[in-house]
Amino acid sequence: MATRQTQFLARSLLTPAVGLLFIWMIVPLALTIYFSTLHYSLLDPGSESFVGLENFRYFLTDPAFLASLQNTLVLVGSVLALTILLGIPLALLMDQPVIGRNFVRLMVIAPFFVMPTVSALVWKNLLMHPVSGLFAWLASLFGLTPIDWFNDVPLLAVILIVTWQWLPFATLILLTALQSLDEEQKEAAEMDGASAVSTFIYITLPHLARPITVVILIETIFLLTVFAEIFVTTGGGPGLQTTNIAFLIYSQALIQFDVGSASAGGLVAVVIANVVAFFLVRIVGRNLEA
Amino acid sequence: MARMATTRRVVVSTIGAWFFGFLIFFPILWMVLASFKTELEAFAVPPSFLLFHWTTENYATVQERSDYFHHAMNSIIIAGGSTLIALLIAIPAAWSMAFSPTKRTKDILLWMLSTKMMPPVGVLVPIYLIYKSFGLLDSRIGLVFILCLGNLPIVIWMLFTYFKEIPRDILEAARMDGATIGRELVYVLTPMAIPGLASTLLLNLILAWNEAFWTLNLSTSNAAPLTTFIASYSSPEGLFWAKLSAASTLAIAPILVLGWFSQKQLVRGLTFGAVK
Numbered sequence: 001m002a003t004r005q006t007q008f009l010a011r012s013l014l015t016p017a018v019g020l021l022f023i024w025m026i027v028p029l030a031l032t033i034y035f036s037t038l039h040y041s042l043l044d045p046g047s048e049s050f051v052g053l054e055n056f057r058y059f060l061t062d063p064a065f066l067a068s069l070q071n072t073l074v075l076v077g078s079v080l081a082l083t084i085l086l087g088i089p090l091a092l093l094m095d096q097p098v099i100g101r102n103f104v105r106l107m108v109i110a111p112f113f114v115m116p117t118v119s120a121l122v123w124k125n126l127l128m129h130p131v132s133g134l135f136a137w138l139a140s141l142f143g144l145t146p147i148d149w150f151n152d153v154p155l156l157a158v159i160l161i162v163t164w165q166w167l168p169f170a171t172l173i174l175l176t177a178l179q180s181l182d183e184e185q186k187e188a189a190e191m192d193g194a195s196a197v198s199t200f201i202y203i204t205l206p207h208l209a210r211p212i213t214v215v216i217l218i219e220t221i222f223l224l225t226v227f228a229e230i231f232v233t234t235g236g237g238p239g240l241q242t243t244n245i246a247f248l249i250y251s252q253a254l255i256q257f258d259v260g261s262a263s264a265g266g267l268v269a270v271v272i273a274n275v276v277a278f279f280l281v282r283i284v285g286r287n288l289e290a
Numbered sequence: 291m292a293r294m295a296t297t298r299r300v301v302v303s304t305i306g307a308w309f310f311g312f313l314i315f316f317p318i319l320w321m322v323l324a325s326f327k328t329e330l331e332a333f334a335v336p337p338s339f340l341l342f343h344w345t346t347e348n349y350a351t352v353q354e355r356s357d358y359f360h361h362a363m364n365s366i367i368i369a370g371g372s373t374l375i376a377l378l379i380a381i382p383a384a385w386s387m388a389f390s391p392t393k394r395t396k397d398i399l400l401w402m403l404s405t406k407m408m409p410p411v412g413v414l415v416p417i418y419l420i421y422k423s424f425g426l427l428d429s430r431i432g433l434v435f436i437l438c439l440g441n442l443p444i445v446i447w448m449l450f451t452y453f454k455e456i457p458r459d460i461l462e463a464a465r466m467d468g469a470t471i472g473r474e475l476v477y478v479l480t481p482m483a484i485p486g487l488a489s490t491l492l493l494n495l496i497l498a499w500n501e502a503f504w505t506l507n508l509s510t511s512n513a514a515p516l517t518t519f520i521a522s523y524s525s526p527e528g529l530f531w532a533k534l535s536a537a538s539t540l541a542i543a544p545i546l547v548l549g550w551f552s553q554k555q556l557v558r559g560l561t562f563g564a565v566k
Binding site for chain 2: 006007009010011013014016017018020021024025027028029031032035090093094096097098099100101103104105106107108109110111112113114115116117118119121122123124125126127131132134136137164167168169172173176177210211214218221224225227228231232233245246249250253254259262263266267269270272273274276277280281284285
């Protein structure tokens, strides 16, 4: 029973966290909005002037923006598709009676714990190097011409690296969901003569619908801001081929020192992320009530 | 009832699972092997898998030439510091929301979650400028602070879902017996909350250790944790593979061990309790 005293206590325990998060959210965001209306270059200090929506016009009509938006969408879409399409069969396989399943689990989950800079550099050098990389050697075994990953298909190379990092996440969540699937339901279906395929389509897949949605939303939030993998492998290049929105904003802010248009770009990124966040928050919120 | 498992099914799925598991793990294994090769062998075509001259000199060189332990210490301080501070702020908040919920608790939780959705790049410019004017660029305290705030929503959420599972009856009983809130906290809640606290701590350590947006943008040398340190290997083409591998192996080994222990909680933490 909540007395007035415990209510007061509860509120004062909550205040520091709420206050800090509020400041953390509001102050930088307000500054970003403010900067986005200024002509503001770090190379030319003291020349700040109000330019209204000029930065947005500049950022949104910059060919680099369209290119980076496209790269972002391709990157997010491909990684989502790959992690889910590979994650489902992998999770199904690991849900089978496998000897030493715990050890297999450890191997599958491992890439998720590798820091982004390490996985990007190991893939770029040890695996994808056009002469000395392992892939080049494998290709030559089969008499194929090795692919020069970061020159010929740079975006695909980044996609593969990021997929390797996120496949464990998708697999682990789908596996967790599979293990909570009612065995008796599946057995009943099998006894009624349902084939493995129809058991999968009519029982397993509907059960996976929610975890798949969760995987899509959470991965999207992280994938929209992939940064370190691009930073250490391609630096956004060649040209703009691997520049995503996050990297474009970074380079406008900390390479070209154009605070104004980087801020405008930052707000564009916030808007895109919010669209995704809206759906995720709704799903999680529904779960809170259950 | 356990599923009937025919021998053939077990054999096929075991071979399949081990094959794909090994395939996914292979890049890490390959990196660890490269760290024990000489630079020449690491670069050699065709590559040697096990029959090379095993050496540990790369590990020594990484420490001598680039002061590896300085960066490892930075990682420990930044990940550990931000995690501890986040826990100190989050424990009272989560406790309060789990045990004295109000009408607004759900809204507050969802709002906290939404702050995590903000792309860091959206606030890169102001944070960078604020840090610049306060002399916080390339400082450990600056990184502790920002990683703490960045992970605070996840920490509160995880703790909240764990605290929620502590049975109410026990609290009622303690209150009936005249326990004050302080005693209730120390003798009843804490022992029951320790497993949840431990997994939250672990997951947050992992996230902070691997964080590579703020660390890359806000640190260069003095405060550079391992993420930034490893990134410095990106410039020279090819020639330092064995040393890169040695530094990388050292950088991921502790977190890999922690991660393997916390994989169950990982699902729960990263999905904000939506999948358990």
